[in-house]
Amino acid sequence: MLQAAYTAAKEKVVDKLSAVKTVCLTTDCWTSAANEGYMAMTGHFVSEDFTLQSVLLGCSQLSGAHTAPNLSASLIGTTDNFRLTDKVLLVVMDNAPNIKNAVSILQWKHFACYAHTLNLIVQNALKHFVSIQQKVKTIVAFFKRSCKATERLLTYQQNNGAGHVKKLVQEAPTRWNSTLCMLERIVEIKDAVKTSLVLFTVDFEQLTDEEWNICSELCSVLKPFAQVSTQLSAESYPTGSQVIVLTRGLLSVCAELLKRPFNSVTRTVIEELIKGLKDRFHNVEMSKSIGVATLLDPRFKSLVFESRFAADNAKKQLIELVAQKMGDRRLTNTGQSHETVSTSTTTDPLSVWGVYDAIVKSTQPQGTPQSTAIAEVQSWRENQYIFPNIAKVVREKFNIVATSVPCERIFSKTGIIINERRTRLKASKVEKLIFLNTNSGNSELFVPVMALIVFQQQQMLHSPIEANLKYEVIVFCIEWQT
Template identity: 35%
Template sequence: MTRYVDVHRPMSIIRSRSLDSQLLRMICKEYHPFSLVEDNEFKEFVRMLCHSYTLPSRKTLTNSLLPASYNEVLLEVKDELQHASAVSLTSDGWTNINNMSFYALTAHFIDRCGTLKSYLLECSEFNEKHTGENIASWIAQVLKTFNIDFKITAIVTDNAANMKSAASILNIRNVSCYAHSLNLAVQNAIAKSIKLVVDKVKLIVQFFKKSTSALSKLVDMQKPLNKAQLKLKQDVPTRWNSTFDMLDRVLINKEPIVSTLALLDSTLSLDSSEWDVIEHSVNMLRTFHDVTVEISSEQSVSLSKTCVLYRIMIKKMSTFPDASLPQSVRMLKTELVTGLQKRFGSIEDNKLRSQAVLLDPRFKKQAFGDDSKFQLA
């Protein structure tokens, strides 16, 4: 009979709800718009897969399924946090392209199975003045919602005065973001040493970014020179490692870039001494790139690494002999060492860091540059 009559059994409520939940999960995790369910081709695709399933409307997703799913996840997160013996926080604020300010608060803890977990507790628009008092009030309200205000051991923030003030008002130990401080040290060193070369590289990258014909010729030039067809990267001061990424990518594409600029008779060019500066700078900055990547890991504890990584960077700088470096790169090296010593020279004096280092079985006492420090931990 089914070969002659199109018979479809009705879908069970349980199955339908399961599909609704998966649809919502897909939309949220893959950043699809809710209007996806109104797209005719998507509707036809779903109908072909399962004729008996009825897609929920956009209104149902927004007003019913999403709030229900949010409340379910919220209860699960609250339950996990209640069983955590200690919780640390990270917080940051930013302004989007529409000039709207946002603040986010993330909790980090070890669950009952001994696994390191991280949950974004709140990310919301912040319309108040960005004072330490207002930020502290916002954080306190979030902590109260999850009932973990008595479990907080420390909060990691950037070096902004208002963030440090908020931590002080809440009486929570504050740890400056290591990667942020390192980025500031590197950016300051670059500005005082190789800025002229970096600015010229920026102009070259912008030239290829804005001109489709020039970019096409660059791609065509990469092929006969057996170079990977890699796009040039533009640096953004607030994005860590972006200057290194830009210089490194330009250095990889040196021959295609030189050939293309010569072919286009462009006024933009770099002489041999400037290419030499780029090469030595990339070699020097690679260590800072690797440290930033290492310290930004989300799946491992990083506080205990900070003292060790500081000394590694200082030691690495000594491996670059001044005699073989261009003048501007020698200045870069000097400024990097000065910046590291200024921002991290007293890093072992922080009691929280020292305790973390001492408790890490990989380091313990050997991680301290000053043997007297671990006795105070």
């Protein structure tokens, strides 16, 4: 059943991709609970009705050292399997040198995962906060270890009218925005934490009033970065076109934050964030793929480019692409494009969309936001017959995603399959199961297939079959559907 279902699902994916002109790939590596290395690859493309579609191309075991040649061989093997090797527009991955070199070997264009890069910037800036950060982590760890302390923490909140009592959150260095989650939670229940600690004899240094204030300030500083990470981690719409405007938005927010009377530690963190943004994203507007995607976005077009040279260069690239579609390379007269944009405006000075709102107000404040937004969202669908060549370019160049988060989500699903009680599953079966789950909407098929595998595992372990089988299937179905 598993092989038959996998073969049928794969044929459907191959058929879906046969009409695609270009595909944006994301890739990443992961180690399972069984200590096996896996490499995932997802493909993203714009359909005929101008919606972003995503498919899992593979999540297979990666044998041997993770060297650039081995990684490139795995990449090319997957794309050849789906006949996509000559359709790769861009590869989005993390900042590891081995995967960068692997993509370079294949001579594909690549873009470093924006969320991963943003996390590196934040972690580097927080080095100036490390002593206070360590104190916070120690306090959280104390409550995590002590049931009695946690009970006191929750009781205090209940006695003081908290509608929903909350526990502390520990930072996980590999999880994006986890530092912000930790700081927001401890600041939110600050009184409960301080009061509970008084009741215990602890051997660690507690936070001073000034340090509590710094934690609160950093919540305001880090929140826009978390918002951008979330915004660009979506899969239901193209995110590559938002990179330029959101980078400018973060720089604008940081500049606004520097005007506030923050503590010197907080100000140093902000200055490091600005430096990191400028160092790592200084040339983002010159990226041809990102520039064209931004220009094709009906909300932005050329308005959000800070550099006029970069905007003109993106226009030149788009003109060449349209000329190719028209079969006429003599297209030289571009004229002035009619820039129309739409979004809801905001008055929050710390909004990452503040720069864009200001541009919109100064450019064309005509029509209501709702009516203009509806017109712009439908623009490519309605005008594809008026501008057929640009419509073709949109389908080929507007499929860029800014992060490799789709692969991270695949690994989260795979981690449910290969848990501590199911580490003896063969990698070949894991690959087929996750492919089916991601690319097939037929959950009725997935459950009996998983039941058969659990049954096989119980036989291998020589344990009571019937009761354990029922338990495994019920628990797995609940976990997966949740």
